[in-house]
Structures are given as structure tokens and as C-alpha cells.
Amino acid sequence: MKVKGALGRLVVMIVAAGLVGAAIAFPLVGGAGVVAGQVADSAVGSTSDLESGVMPAATTVTDSAGTPIAYLFDQYRIPVPADRISPAMKAAIVAIEDRRFFEHGGFDPLGAARALVNNSNGGATQGASTLTEQYVKNYDLYVAARTEAERRAAVAPSYARKLKEAELAISLDHRVSKDDILADYLNIVYFGNGAYGVGAAAQAYFGTTADRLTVAQAALLAGMVQSPTEYDPIQHPEAATGRRNVVIEQLRQQGSVDAGQAAAAAAEPLGVAAVPTAPAEGCIGAGDAGFFCSYVVSYLAQSGITQDQLESGGFTIRTTLDRGALDKLKAAVDGQVPPTQPHVADVISVITPGADGHHVLAMAANRTYGNKPGQSSYGLPYVPENMGAGSVYKIFTAATALEQGALGINTVIPVPPSGYTSPIYRGPSGTPIPVRNDGNYADQLPLTDALAESPNTAFVKLEETTGVPPVVDMAERLGLTSLATTPASRAPGAPSIGDVARRQRQASFTLGVSPTSSLELANVMATLASHGTWCPPSPVLSVTDRSGVPVTVTQPACKQVLDPGIADTLMNGLSRDDAPGGTSAAAAGSEGWDRPVAAKTGTTQEYKSAAFVGATPQLAGAAIVFDDSNAPRPICDGTPPFSCGSGNIYGGKVPARTWYRGVGDILAGQPVVPLPPPDPRYLGQQP
Missing domain, CATH: 1.10.3810.10 (Biosynthetic peptidoglycan transglycosylase-like)
Incomplete structure (x- = not known):
């Protein structure tokens, strides 16, 4: 056979x-x-x-x-x-x-x-x-x-x-x-x-x-x-x-x-664990560190280590995350806005500045990280949100003016009245539209006071001198790298957000209408606190393969993007926000803040978002409160903040309180370090 x-x-x-x-x-x-x-x-x-x-x-x-x-x-x-x-x-x-x-x-x-x-x-x-x-x-x-x-x-x-x-x-x-x-x-x-x-x-x-x-x-x-x-x-x-x-x-x-x-x-008894299962897969298992973990995965993907490689490669990734700092930031955001509060997200990111690297110390969101109803696995602290950060962007206009030599930090600048019609501030049809202030201001203010009090007309007027494109350039240099990207909602090859602002001479740029994230804004402040040295916001200390061999993580090199004298002068010039008359003075007082800080608040026109940025020589951070729903609405300040018809949220309220509480708790027990003195070259006229 x-x-x-x-x-x-x-x-x-x-x-x-x-x-x-x-x-x-x-x-x-x-x-x-x-x-x-x-x-x-x-x-x-x-x-x-x-x-x-x-x-x-x-x-x-x-x-x-x-x-x-x-x-x-x-x-x-x-x-x-x-x-x-x-x-x-x-x-x-x-x-x-x-x-x-x-x-x-x-x-x-x-x-x-x-x-x-x-x-x-x-x-x-x-x-x-x-x-x-x-x-x-x-x-x-x-x-x-x-x-x-x-x-x-x-x-x-x-x-x-x-x-x-x-x-x-x-x-x-x-x-x-x-x-x-x-x-x-x-x-x-x-x-x-x-x-x-x-x-x-x-x-x-x-x-x-x-x-x-x-x-x-x-x-x-x-x-x-x-x-x-x-x-x-x-x-x-x-x-x-x-x-x-x-x-x-x-x-x-x-x-x-x-x-x-x-x-x-x-x-012998079987002696097995009560629930003998593998750990939760991915960042879902990281709990409050889920947003940070998600950023690590995204960061490594940009350096060439893919999700598939991470899921099968047996790497050990040692991150920059400080668990104690995370706990304090999480308590700060949840203390202001409960995780289940609809329409209101409260996020914060904190970075350690330095000329040789900007390490992300921690990031937190009031949302619980996950995929269940009421949770979120979206990168709330690090993915740019569409509503913007408001007057925080006035930092870029001030930095540009200092760099161009148009004025010094003590120079008195005009503050046109609310309703001022600027020749460069125009609507979509090209018709000039009035610029409005939220409050009453003196006719003139030293630039330092203008940063603390934040009149819109003063900075649109200043932007007439600097020009819009240089201000956009400054924002990208200091840390708003997303301005150089094209949103996913636009066709491939379409101009970036920054290019659109430059081409259209968007005078509204200084009022913070462009998308950004708390991580980007924190890195802006880290650049200033690093005497003008920009570094990518890195969440990784080391990566080793399954054999313990170090793996190179490619990232852009740190670079000097702003004259150290300008950076130090601007840090000093931002030091009055928590002082009487400053937009975050009440928040600083309520949270017991007692350190020198370079800070700025911001609120968008329709009150759908508000932001606060701040830096000490040891830490830089940013907090943003925004509507994270598919149909954003204005936010009203309250206990807790809530979605409403008109809105009255400000950067000096929930965002500032979140920042002062979280960063203050992290720095508790550490030495009080003064801000750098201003460079005499950039003082300008005395007030």
C-alpha cells in the first residue's frame, strides 16, 4: 500500500x-x-x-x-x-x-x-x-x-x-x-x-x-x-x-x-491569589498616572519606538514622573473641579527647568483616566485644546517687543480705552473690529503692570509695533510647538496654525485664541526659567531593552532661543501677578502662596477656557480649565465651576487656585529661591 x-x-x-x-x-x-x-x-x-x-x-x-x-x-x-x-x-x-x-x-x-x-x-x-x-x-x-x-x-x-x-x-x-x-x-x-x-x-x-x-x-x-x-x-x-x-x-x-x-x-492548599490575573494592559492600569503614561507612549512614538514595539519588546522605561508630585497635583485639580463635573476639565502640568533638559515632573487632570462612562483617555493635559489660553499669549508680545528693542520692561505703554479700533485687528471680512477690555485701566501703564493687570487694548496696540508674525515666531520658539503643526481636521499639506496666523496677520493672536495645552504652556515658562534655553518637555529618563541594554531615544536638542537677559528680565517682569492689583492675587492669598513667582493669567472671550502659567526657579507649570465636551459652552465660576449660558471663569480663579495649591504643595519645605534680577539692558525708562 x-x-x-x-x-x-x-x-x-x-x-x-x-x-x-x-x-x-x-x-x-x-x-x-x-x-x-x-x-x-x-x-x-x-x-x-x-x-x-x-x-x-x-x-x-x-x-x-x-x-x-x-x-x-x-x-x-x-x-x-x-x-x-x-x-x-x-x-x-x-x-x-x-x-x-x-x-x-x-x-x-x-x-x-x-x-x-x-x-x-x-x-x-x-x-x-x-x-x-x-x-x-x-x-x-x-x-x-x-x-x-x-x-x-x-x-x-x-x-x-x-x-x-x-x-x-x-x-x-x-x-x-x-x-x-x-x-x-x-x-x-x-x-x-x-x-x-x-x-x-x-x-x-x-x-x-x-x-x-x-x-x-x-x-x-x-x-x-x-x-x-x-x-x-x-x-x-x-x-x-x-x-x-x-x-x-x-x-x-x-x-x-x-x-x-x-x-x-x-x-498543600492551592494557595493561589484571590484574583490571579495579569495586570491591566496599557495606561489604563496606571490609575492617576494614566495621562502621564499616555504622554510617554506618544513621546516615544515621535522618537521612533512604536506602540507595537512597546507591546512586545520587553523594554523598561524609567520616566521622570514624581509620584508624590502627581498626588499633590491630582488633589489640586480634584479639589477645584470634581472628576464627574460635566463640561469642566481642570488640567495641570509641571516641569523642572534646566539648560540641559526640561523634565516633566507630573501632569494631572480632574478626569479619571479610563474608557468607562464619565472617564477619559484623551490626552487632556498634553493635547492642545481648541479654545485657547487667553491673555497668557501676551507674554509672547512682550518678549518680542523686548527683543526688538522697542521698549524695556519698565517702559510705560499706552492703554487705549475699551472699544479701541486697531488698524491690524480685523474680522474675517477685513473690517476693523473694536478691541474690548474686561475692566477699567489707567491710560498708561509700565509694561510690568500691564502684564499683571492684562488690558487687551494695550497689547494689541503693542502688537501694531512688533508685527504679528514675529510674535507667532516667538511663541513657537519658547515652546508652543503645536503652532508648527497642521490640525488633523485639516487636509494634509494645509498650512500650520502658526502659518495661518502669520499669513493673515491675526492680531487676535496676542489674546490667546490659538489651541494649546497645559504641557506646552508649562514648557514656555520652563524656557524662561532656564534663562531662554528651550528643551523638549521630556517624560523619559532612560529606556533599556529586555537585556538591560540602553536604547537611544532621539529628541530635539536643547537650544538657546532667547537672550538670557530678556528671559530673566521677563521672568522678573511677570512677578507682580500675585501682588495686590494682579489678576491672581486673590487666588495666591487663598492658597497661602508666599514665594516669588513669574505668572500670567488668561481667559478666552467666550469664557469656554481659562489658564494660568507660573514659574519659580525650581518649577514651571500651567493649569487650564476648559469645556472638554463635544459642544463646548461657557463656564461659570462656582463651587464647583459649571457649564452656563454666559460665563465668568477667569484665569485668576480656578486655574490659578489649582496652580498655587498643587505647585505650592510640591515646593513645601524647599528653599525659597528669588527670581533672577532683570538685565539692565532691557529695563527701559523707569516708571
Whole structure:
């Protein structure tokens, strides 16, 4: 009788192994029933893929102290080398799954012949696979397969698949040590409850590591491999106990443990965790650090490390996050606006300035990070919100005027009355429209006082002198990098937000109508506090691969974007916002603020957002309150703030209180450091 195809090749392999009798005893019925269900070859291309032993591993994201805050993975797996897996675990899996593992050459002809006989009346349903073959199958399923069709092929009941596994297993056995094959198998197999591999299983079920697994623990895990669902120790403890004890008995019969050890292990309780599951996947599991974690992922993507790489690469990412600072910022935002308050988001970002880097210390939002109703996974603190930051942008006009030499920080500037019609302030049709102030002001003010009191007409008038494009340029240089990007809502290739403002000579730019984020504004203040040195707002201290080798994270280099004298002078010139007459004086007093601070408030025209920025020599930060719904409405100040018809929110209210409380609590106990003195070159006339 001539046997063709995959079945025939299996028989040849058995015959070649010297088991002719067993092969002949197999009733070769032929026909469709024997070869039914044959599928394409494994997605594993060669033994070189299998030899590597490299498989998907979870990436760990930590805070600055090295404490994990999140795990990024597609499969929660913690690969461990052979010497970090307990002997009991190795013995248990061999005892129950492949007792001839150390004798055969990757393919066990005796087991294969037995399977052929048992499966003669149907497709290839009985496995009898060696651990090496199982490793091939699992590698195919969990690593090599990229499509659903390939995943189905990896587990299809066909002789074609069995043959491919056997051939690869034999080749692998000749090239890789038994101990490494065993470790690779234990690292890849699924143990249920989201735990892939023995490292993850040891942690999920017993809160331990693979090298510390006891005989009883190892027996439980080894027994679960056959069916993680059927032998789930939480859902089916009796079945799991019975299966565990079968493994223990196999260990006794094979001499891995003696009778006393077997009896003691069988008498132990299962001892598994009450909820033996893998940690939550992604930034959802980071809790209050979710927004920061999300920014880390976005930041690394810009440097070339993709989401897919993070979910399978086994990196360790040590971030700049200060957990204590986060807790204080979270308390500050929630204290002003409860997480469930509709239409009102309160966000804050804090950065440590420095000429060699701007590290993001923490960021927080009053929203709970997540995907459930009432939660948000949108990057509220770092993705630009559309309503703008109001008069905070007057900082850019003042900086431009100082740089152009038009005036000094003490120069008295005109304050036209409310309703002033500027030749450069025009509506969409080109018709001049009046500029209005929110309050009454003196006809003239020193620039320092104008920054503190914030009359709109004064800065539109000043912008007539500086020109709009240089002010937009200044904003980009100091940290509003999103101005150089095109919003996703616009067609690819459309001009950036900044380009539109420059081309149209948008005099409203100084009034803060352009989208921005608390992170960008915090970095603006960090640039000023760093004596005019801009650096990207970095959330990462280091990245290492699964072997502990450092990974380079590419980012723009720090650069001097503003004369240090101008930066220091402007910091000093912004120092009166918390003083009597300043727009945040009441907020500073209510929160007990008692340090020198460079600060500025901002409110948008329709009261849909308001902002506060501030910096000390140690910290720079920004808080924004805005309507985060799909249909933004004005916000009214209250306890808590609420969505309303007209609005009366101001940067000196909720945003300033959030900032003074959060940053004040972070700085508590630290030395009070004065602001830098102004540079005499940029003082101008005395008031």
C-alpha cells in the first residue's frame, strides 16, 4: 500500500525511527478522512526563528524611583532564562507533558505511532506532541502568526501541521540544548488568566518568581497547560487540585520527588491569589498616572519606538514622573473641579527647568483616566485644546517687543480705552473690529503692570509695533510647538496654525485664541526659567531593552532661543501677578502662596477656557480649565465651576487656585529661591 502526502511522510518518519511494526499496525484507511483539514505550512519560516527564543514580552513603565506604574503588552509575558526557572517547574512539565523529553530527538516516534492509531478514524485530534513540537506550535501561534488565517493554521487538526512541527522540532533539537528548549517552551505557553509564560504565571497566581516555584505550585501550573480553562484554580478548584495531584504522582513515579515529598505537596492548599490575573494592559492600569503614561507612549512614538514595539519588546522605561508630585497635583485639580463635573476639565502640568533638559515632573487632570462612562483617555493635559489660553499669549508680545528693542520692561505703554479700533485687528471680512477690555485701566501703564493687570487694548496696540508674525515666531520658539503643526481636521499639506496666523496677520493672536495645552504652556515658562534655553518637555529618563541594554531615544536638542537677559528680565517682569492689583492675587492669598513667582493669567472671550502659567526657579507649570465636551459652552465660576449660558471663569480663579495649591504643595519645605534680577539692558525708562 502506498501512502501519500503528510500522512505518508509521518509514517516514513516513524519507520525510519525503527518502529515498523507500529506503523504497519496502523490501519491506513486512506481517503478524505485521513487527510481532511490539511492546511498551509506553519507561519514559522525556519528553525532560526525558533532558535532565537525571542518572544513577545511586556514593557514596564516606571516612575522616577523605578516603581512600575504600567505594563504595555499584547501578551503579558515575563521571559526568564533557564537558570531562573525552578527545577521543580522543569521536572513537573516534563513529567506530565513529555516524560521522554530528554531521550528523544525532538520527535517521539513511539508517541506519534500511538496517535496515528488512535486518530485513524478521523482528523489529527490526539496530540502526543513532544514539548519541542509544542514549543513550535505555540511559537507559531503566539509569535510568528500575523493573520487570523495563520493563527487558525497553527492549531488546525491536520497531518500537514503535525508533520511541519515534527520536522522543525527535529531540526531544533540538533541545534539547541534541551534545557533551553524547555525554558523556551515554559516561556511561551499560556497558563490562563492572561498569563503567558511561567514568569507571568508565577507572578499572577502566586505573587512570586519562576525560580521560587515549589513542587506544589509547579505541579499546579504544569497541570493547567493541558486546559487552562478546565483546570482554572479559581473557577474549578477541585478539578485543579485533582490535576495538580496527578502531576505530583507522576513526579513521584519518575523519581523527581520521594513519597514523603509527594504526600506533603499533595496536602498543600492551592494557595493561589484571590484574583490571579495579569495586570491591566496599557495606561489604563496606571490609575492617576494614566495621562502621564499616555504622554510617554506618544513621546516615544515621535522618537521612533512604536506602540507595537512597546507591546512586545520587553523594554523598561524609567520616566521622570514624581509620584508624590502627581498626588499633590491630582488633589489640586480634584479639589477645584470634581472628576464627574460635566463640561469642566481642570488640567495641570509641571516641569523642572534646566539648560540641559526640561523634565516633566507630573501632569494631572480632574478626569479619571479610563474608557468607562464619565472617564477619559484623551490626552487632556498634553493635547492642545481648541479654545485657547487667553491673555497668557501676551507674554509672547512682550518678549518680542523686548527683543526688538522697542521698549524695556519698565517702559510705560499706552492703554487705549475699551472699544479701541486697531488698524491690524480685523474680522474675517477685513473690517476693523473694536478691541474690548474686561475692566477699567489707567491710560498708561509700565509694561510690568500691564502684564499683571492684562488690558487687551494695550497689547494689541503693542502688537501694531512688533508685527504679528514675529510674535507667532516667538511663541513657537519658547515652546508652543503645536503652532508648527497642521490640525488633523485639516487636509494634509494645509498650512500650520502658526502659518495661518502669520499669513493673515491675526492680531487676535496676542489674546490667546490659538489651541494649546497645559504641557506646552508649562514648557514656555520652563524656557524662561532656564534663562531662554528651550528643551523638549521630556517624560523619559532612560529606556533599556529586555537585556538591560540602553536604547537611544532621539529628541530635539536643547537650544538657546532667547537672550538670557530678556528671559530673566521677563521672568522678573511677570512677578507682580500675585501682588495686590494682579489678576491672581486673590487666588495666591487663598492658597497661602508666599514665594516669588513669574505668572500670567488668561481667559478666552467666550469664557469656554481659562489658564494660568507660573514659574519659580525650581518649577514651571500651567493649569487650564476648559469645556472638554463635544459642544463646548461657557463656564461659570462656582463651587464647583459649571457649564452656563454666559460665563465668568477667569484665569485668576480656578486655574490659578489649582496652580498655587498643587505647585505650592510640591515646593513645601524647599528653599525659597528669588527670581533672577532683570538685565539692565532691557529695563527701559523707569516708571
